[in-house]
Amino acid sequence: VTAVRTPAGAGTTATLAAFAADLTWEQLPEPVRAAARRTVANVVGLAVGASRHDAVEAALRALGDLGVRGGASLLGRSDTTGPTWAPLVHGIAMHVEDFDDTHLRTVLHPGAPVVAAALTAAELTGADGRALLTAVVAGVEVASKVGNALCPSHFDLGWHVTGTMGHLGAAAAAGHLLGLPPAQLHAALAVAATQAAGHTEQLGTTTKSLHPGRAAANGLEAALLARSGLTGPAAPVEGPRGLAALMAPVVDLDEAVRGLGEVWEVEDNAFKPYACGIVSHPVIDAGVELREHGVTAADVVSVEVVVRPVVLEVMGVEEPADGLASKFSVFHCFAVGLLDGAAGPAQYSDDRARDPEVVALRRRVRAVLDPDMPKDACRAVVRLADGREIVLHVQHATGSVDRPMTDEQLHRKFSLVVEPVLGARTDALWELAHGLDRLPSVGPLLEASRPT
């Protein structure tokens, strides 16, 4: 009953709450606004692309059993669902292809939980695009800064940072859009903090994508519950029995507020160009680059990719039997890079994993380990049928800190996932999703995402 407070970290939650409540569009420097636009556009595209994914359908079937109906829109779908379920379904859809975004320092994927909560909160409140983008920045900053305080030990222990920190980010974003004053946003963070969850044991299952979905739903609900008067403790994050103390062996609480509103974490949110684990991205780049040199699979006698040992540890599957397994095959990754010039969800389908041309090419790829290879680099030595040898050096993989995806690349990625759903209407959705600050509400975006 008598809680012992340590001076370190005192006031962490109060500081974060005031920041999230009071943040304005005018305060955001242009690069921060640009980063917010990109974060939103990227996951909006992914949600549309995955709007018929098995995991999404499973969640909606479960709701059907409950008779849940409501006025909340779903990206890429004509049906609606209850307002607390829309963030859950969106969180699943945005994350389920492992193709979203990454705050590299924490391995947090902030887009799915934060944008999913913000989108439904904006629909509920009639907020405009600038308010939505400001809320997303607030959410990404809160989730990432607290992540900085707890990581890497929090991640290393086995917590799925997207589920845990996602709760705080979603509550901050939703609380901002509901217009909560700092004291209520503080309570919303408390309600969210005590629900933070998600284990990396779940990787490789569809429940992994439930983590950001649940974080988004709980974050929105936390903001609504706090507004209605639910109370939490003063120090839900920094207290002796709070989130930080329970969920990370090594914590530096100063990091949770360091540079708040000055050093913007959302600027370090990187986008995945390829729908698989980040360690194989340099190798895919090598395949794509080879294709750009005019080389075809038929020209290739053998390929030797020089990579860090971790690449084989997590991506060493030589004969992937299905699409999911092919995400863990660096050989498959190189092959689709050369054959397709892409590595989106289509390249990791069951069909593509078993395609004879892909199988034949990937069998000609072998890996050589080099512990000194930087983590965003690789080398590929390609022997061609005409006797030539091509050596490719990928120094910084696409989507790495030193080589971020350009807006054009992000647009191409968006098109890749959205076109199968919206066809010729894809570019119109991109314009809305990437230009949200011009919209008076999120209505036009949601409307444009619906298949005809």
Add this chain to the structure above:
Amino acid sequence: VTAVRTPAGAGTTATLAAFAADLTWEQLPEPVRAAARRTVANVVGLAVGASRHDAVEAALRALGDLGVRGGASLLGRSDTTGPTWAPLVHGIAMHVEDFDDTHLRTVLHPGAPVVAAALTAAELTGADGRALLTAVVAGVEVASKVGNALCPSHFDLGWHVTGTMGHLGAAAAAGHLLGLPPAQLHAALAVAATQAAGHTEQLGTTTKSLHPGRAAANGLEAALLARSGLTGPAAPVEGPRGLAALMAPVVDLDEAVRGLGEVWEVEDNAFKPYACGIVSHPVIDAGVELREHGVTAADVVSVEVVVRPVVLEVMGVEEPADGLASKFSVFHCFAVGLLDGAAGPAQYSDDRARDPEVVALRRRVRAVLDPDMPKDACRAVVRLADGREIVLHVQHATGSVDRPMTDEQLHRKFSLVVEPVLGARTDALWELAHGLDRLPSVGPLLEASRPT
């Protein structure tokens, strides 16, 4: 990607899932059936009693903002809510007065999360009373056994066991009522395990009672999601990045299945006779006993209660300013025991905390510490105005393992909390709540709980 499995605990979740899926009413020995009846009746009464509590109203106001409507009943209320929200509201109502039940070994309060999930699942499926009671036993066993594996280190670290283990119990109970086969119930436990949450930093706030509410809602949703095809890992509890590894420093996974279906944890579920922390219960018993000797407050010159040091550490408030603070005053506890012969929510109201008669009596009570006093015992030395001295020895407090509440005492407690809501209809609800195995559905129970 290549998960390293330790042999210890292998198959824990599968074993628990098969147990919960396959359990039948016929398998339950009569003392287990009786324990299940008592567990259900106790929290049903509490939910009715707290059906207008501030925290319940706050949750329902938050839902109102969402336009959530649905067919799920709420105990003690005429309005309904969405089927995923009813367990949340019930979990809050059952736990918010700190008056529910305790699996003493783990400090888990299994009734609220398990019964809240089971009740709505039974309403959704049309299950009969025996199926509900069987599901409650399945849920209590799963939550308590896994709790045995993780506690005390899990609790000592700061996890609110009712929130964390409550997720597993709620999923097991709901999965049983949905008739999930073992493989799907296994997936339901996986979906629930990765959402397990709740920090003891939240004690003393209304968000604490959200923990069993969220556990109940997530447990029911986990069962529905698993039925619809969401998948989880094989070892969500026992795996290297699963619940046990992340959430407790000392784990004995064998405990999670030891005696499953033979040694019934539900039989060790104790009921709180008094609406405050358990350490002051012997002192309240002393006050009640003194009253039964015909002694009144006016007769009492001074009282010396001999207690363990922990009692003053957590219950040492000498001049409680309001109802909540009076729950942490062993002096107040003794005073209401003698004056009212009870220590229910009414004895911890703001009015009662400030009542001059109570204040005057509690100022004549002082505490003497004895480190050797057993935790369920106390001694009270009472000096009376006529010069007599009465020495009372409470050897086992009411509601302790060695002196469980009788059915008659439980019925009186039920009446104490339900009568302010239902008046003369209270006994009829007790008959239904404590005799569920005679009901063809939960409909009559829910109907009888509604105020006219």
